[in-house]
Amino acid sequence: MTQQPTYTGDPKAHPISEFASGMSGSCLCGSITVTIHDPDLFTKRRGHLCHCSNCRKTSGSYVAANFAIDKSAVEIQDKNGTLKSYDDHATGSGKKVVRSFCGVDGNSIMSEAELYPDKVVLKMGLFPRIPAPEAEAFGAHKHEWEETLEGVVQFETARGGKKLEG
Template identity: 30%
Template sequence: MADIFYGSCLCKGVTYSISGRAQMSVLCHCLNCQKSSGSAFQANGFYNKSQFTLLTGANLVTDYHDSAVDAGCTLIRSFCSVCGCNLYTTNPTNPMIKDAIIVMSGCMEKTSEALDAPQMEFYVKRRRDWTGVNGPKTKEFQGMS
């Protein structure tokens, strides 16, 4: 039986569970992830949508269709309409990740148990000079490929 991990937004109005560990853990340094997170990068766990269950607060989740991303696609960034917490992202137009849900690690409880250290970093060309991963070396990509 898979481990169950939980997460929530800042106000705890939106809660969710995830069955099993992430398929991949990444850092994204693209400008939109920086703006969305309000930080130098976004730390994300990639899960299959079937692993994710929204427990409470579905009526509080608002989607922003972000079409101005470096990768040239439209991401659906979902956040809590009460506290503004960025929860997860989906990309139904990309065949490689159309069945994935990209969960923001900062919203997860027991993150170190649910996610491995990041294996990849995207948009390192936009990485701030003062950031770096303190752990296993990541694969670095200048963009999404």
Template identity: 55%
Template sequence: MSNIAYKSDFTGDPKQHDTSKFSESMTGTCLCGSISVTIHDKELFGEKPRGHFHCANCRKVSGSFVSSNMAIEKDKVTYMDKNGTLKVYDDWATGSGKRVKRLFCGNCGSPVMSQPDIFPHMYMLKMGMFPRIPKPECESFAEHRHDWQGKHDGLKQYALIRGQKKLGE
């Protein structure tokens, strides 16, 4: 057992952030703090299109077995790049064949958002950068889920793309 003591905010315990603090907006940052993203939405913790994405590209970008994203209109988001570290990767290896711009911090490597050409008015925000993650409402590419993952009860499960064929249909 380690004797290392951690500051209470170091681990980023989301329960220390009451959701009522985010009634108008919520700001998150990349790991080094160079990039900040603010969601301006009074319905942030209401019914928003957000979910877990199991496609290979989203998994690679997240560095995990799933990517937690929120699709939101661009006019409800502001972002700042105070140190000029925002980088873009143009991903053309997508199921639609259309480009997805993948934005990340060139300093710390944190994923920030995706901008899919098929939804030009939307950002896909990477929810891991925010102090609280609203409950997901669906899983996309659920048929790509690993067998050991199990299922998330209460979430709509789309075989591939959100809004299309559900898993098991």
């Protein structure tokens, strides 16, 4: 008799109540753990999707699931010293974005933008659940086959800029 494979990562296996005080996630190899200390993580739409070329590249997908939060609410543990970074100067603003990743498994961890010195942009694929998105950046760069998400504000390019009419 063949054994069925065990799949991991089903977000429905983690009720929202499990994250009443915050949430932790890790890279694939487990060297880097990121903890969000925020009891309001799932009380309203909080995440954002980004369609810019740089975020798509770091996510390895057609969109990046991100979460911008105050640095003071985030704890990063790098038990094996594998956290590496890349200074990205090819941004729409011309301002540097430091993109951090695991040097062993290549997992994107976070971005830190000069434009927002008190914030960190976490890559939500690290976590067991992802807050519902409140906004999409670089909506003008979406592929024509991508759906428009109901209740999500779309910005033409940078978040907080000109809104797209949906």
